[in-house]
Amino acid sequence: MSAAPDLQPAFRALADPTRRDILKRLSAREMTLAEITAHCDMTRAAVKKHLVVLQDGNLIQMRRSGRETLSSLNADALKPVVNWLTYFESFWDTHLGALHDTLSDLKDTELEDKE
Amino acid sequence: MSAAPDLQPAFRALADPTRRDILKRLSAREMTLAEITAHCDMTRAAVKKHLVVLQDGNLIQMRRSGRETLSSLNADALKPVVNWLTYFESFWDTHLGALHDTLSDLKDTELEDKE
DNA sequence: TAAATAGGATACCAAATGGAATCATTTTAG
DNA sequence: CTAAAATGATTCCATTTGGTATCCTATTTA
Structure with missing residues (x-):
């Protein structure tokens, strides 16, 4: 059996909106640091730091290809x-008497959430 | 339709292990500040601050009852x-060829995770 | 090979965060 | 009524965090 994972690095990584945005972008395809930075309105160095935090949480991997580094x-x-x-x-829903259908609630939230 | 919730306060509240622990304890029953503090190995004031962060994330409510405040x-x-x-x-599982059964993986994790 | 590209590594800063200490306020027990 | 109990509010402190600026290294490519 595998050891229980330490959730702290992952929760920590998820606590920043820039990092959550990066995760969403990387779900489409792997990207270079420059590509990610183009969307982030901050310097390359700052984005790089966020990538390291995401890597600490094991939420992304980085691989070197020539002179660029692809994050996935x-x-x-x-x-x-x-x-x-x-x-x-x-x-x-315990305090509401469980009137709501959990699945339909989730679907509504998915459609509305713009983050 | 309801507005999209701001996820930031909730993710922020979840990013601290003490706060995650408090959430687990409150899932059993509502507790006073003193009761929560008894488990936390820090001062009452520090725990109180964590409760405020949890409240900001809307993850708990507090109600006053006499001289004590119950958090739920x-x-x-x-x-x-x-x-x-x-x-x-x-x-x-995309990079593994989707060999694992997601549900069984989740069950394993639940059994192992001690946090 | 020289210049332009893409990153890595540091040093430094302001602001946020986690925590302790202290003092004030409200309730309840005698 | 008075003291103890329970919490709230404020202040202070060290550390972490998000960011920028700089400098350095490794690849391309003209």
Whole structure:
């Protein structure tokens, strides 16, 4: 059996909106530092730091190709995070009398959330 | 339709292990500041600050009862967070050839995770 | 090979964060 | 009524964090 993952680096990495945005962009394709920076409204060095934090959380990998470094998403690392949160699923809606359908709520949120 | 929730305060609140621990404890029952502090190995004032951050993320509510304040979990506020993360579900296991059964992986993680 | 590209590595800064200490306020127990 | 209990509010401090500016190294490519 594998050891329990340390959730802290992943939760830490997810706590910044710039980093969450980078994750979404990397879900489309792997990108160079310059490409990511083009969307981030901050310097290359600042974006690089965010990438290191994401790497610490194991949420991305980086591979060198010639003079550029490609960052790619490691979505699997989100599984333990989702699992931690899923523990609370049984407490949803308790104070409202469980009138809402959880699945339809989730779908609504997905459509509305612009982040 | 409701407005898209701002995920930042919730992700921020979840980024600290003490706060995640408090959430787990509050899932059992509402607790006073003194009760929570008894488990936290830090001063009452420090725990109080964590409670305020959790409240900012809408993850808990506080109600005054006489001279004590009861904090209780608002698990519903985790739904948008889970939903944001669920977007990445379609990217799980992609680099491994999708050999793993996602559900069994989640179950394993749940059993192992001690946090 | 020389110049332009793409990153890495540091040093430095202001602001946010985690925590302790202290003092004030409200309730409840005698 | 008075003291103890429970919390709130404020201040202060060290560390971390998000960012910029700079300098350095490795690749391309004209």
